[in-house]
Amino acid sequence: MAFASWTKSIGFAALVLVTAPLALAQTSPAPPVAAPTPSTQVAPAADAPAAATASAAAAEAAPADAAASALDSSYTPMAPTAGKGMPVDKGIDFQKQYSELGEYAHWLDTSVLLPIIVAISLLVLGLLIWVMVRYRAAANPNPSRVTHNTTIEVIWTLVPVLILVGVAVPSIDLLAKQYKPAPASAVTVKVTGYQWYWGYSYPDNGDFEVVSNMLNEEEAIKRGEPHQLAVDNRMVVPAGEPIRIITTASDVIHSFSVPSLWFKMDAVPGRSNEKMLIIKEPGVYYGQCSELCGARHGFMPIAVEALPRAKFDAWVRSQGGTVKGDEVAAAAPAAPAAATTTPAADAAATAAAAPAAAQ
Numbered sequence: 001m002a003f004a005s006w007t008k009s010i011g012f013a014a015l016v017l018v019t020a021p022l023a024l025a026q027t028s029p030a031p032p033v034a035a036p037t038p039s040t041q042v043a044p045a046a047d048a049p050a051a052a053t054a055s056a057a058a059a060e061a062a063p064a065d066a067a068a069s070a071l072d073s074s075y076t077p078m079a080p081t082a083g084k085g086m087p088v089d090k091g092i093d094f095q096k097q098y099s100e101l102g103e104y105a106h107w108l109d110t111s112v113l114l115p116i117i118v119a120i121s122l123l124v125l126g127l128l129i130w131v132m133v134r135y136r137a138a139a140n141p142n143p144s145r146v147t148h149n150t151t152i153e154v155i156w157t158l159v160p161v162l163i164l165v166g167v168a169v170p171s172i173d174l175l176a177k178q179y180k181p182a183p184a185s186a187v188t189v190k191v192t193g194y195q196w197y198w199g200y201s202y203p204d205n206g207d208f209e210v211v212s213n214m215l216n217e218e219e220a221i222k223r224g225e226p227h228q229l230a231v232d233n234r235m236v237v238p239a240g241e242p243i244r245i246i247t248t249a250s251d252v253i254h255s256f257s258v259p260s261l262w263f264k265m266d267a268v269p270g271r272s273n274e275k276m277l278i279i280k281e282p283g284v285y286y287g288q289c290s291e292l293c294g295a296r297h298g299f300m301p302i303a304v305e306a307l308p309r310a311k312f313d314a315w316v317r318s319q320g321g322t323v324k325g326d327e328v329a330a331a332a333p334a335a336p337a338a339a340t341t342t343p344a345a346d347a348a349a350t351a352a353a354a355p356a357a358a359q
């Protein structure tokens with residue numbers, strides 16, 4: 001029986017290690033929600049070659065196009081991929097992971113913990129059955145009176161210790177990686193939980209806020225999205241680069257959770273919690289509020305849309321936000337006009353300058 005209780009404690013310890021909270025609470029007060037400051041991004045007029053030559057009109061059009069594409073502000077919500085970033089029918093495992101940390105954690109679960117737990121459970125079950133059959137009263141009328149066996153006691157102490165150490169190494173490594181702060185260059189998204197919807201503000205991009213509400217069933221189906229996970233305005237972020245997510249709440253505790261990104265962090269009024277997220281590839285990833293927060297707790301889903309950098313920038317502009325470097329790109333086409341030599345050369349220089357500035 002001592003063996004059984006040992007294995008029970010191993011299983012429990014393993015569980016504790018795996019389910020250690022992902023949240024890192026910090027004690028700094030939440031910054032106030034700043035009012036959105038929309039600014040209109042206008043493609044700069046190409047005021048280059050004013051000279052009235054035959055080629056002037058054509059030359060003028062080129063830099064205008066270049067400037068317009070440099071300040072792209074088009075956005076069409078990405079269609080979700082079936083089964084990606086969302087629960088699947090009859091699924092019993094974690095969702096497929098789209099962050100490196102998630103893949104690591106998923107590996108730890110399926111390739112380390114699960115085999116150990118299964119092996120221990122089967123071993124204990126086998127031992128119990130063997131004892132019940134072999135040493136039942138009918139088959140074993142004179143029970144053994146042995147109470148100690150040093151060798152066995154050393155083994156059943158050492159083996160569980162080694163198993164625990166083996167599990168602890170990757171577990172603590174994962175824990176440490178989950179707490180790694182985002183680099184200074186990371187895009188910041190402040191996630192605010194409200195009863196019962198989410199607000200996403202972008203302090204590095206003009207501090208506009210996107211308010212995100214669940215779509216009704218009819219609208220979700222019309223857009224080809226999973227009902228009760230689809231929202232009107234998604235949290236849009238760049239793919240493949242670090243994002244600093246700061247969570248807070250305005251009323252009660254919510255929890256910002258996206259299973260396929262291995263991300264879960266409480267959103268607590270008066271506090272700001274911070275955690276880094278790197279999404280490996282573009283896509284739409286769904287989640288839900290994961291802290292019981294009132295009557296409509298089950299109806300404040302999360303939809304994260306990861307886009308390539310250029311498309312993310314375009315989305316920011318479409319929301320009236322600012323993108324670092326836009327001012328430079330906007331100013332560039334006009335510059336060569338000052339050093340006019342011939343209209344044709346000038347037009348060529350202007351056309352060449354705009355895409356270069358956009359890099």
Ligand SMILES: [Cu+2]
Nearest residue numbers: 254255289293
């Ligand atoms: Cu909530």
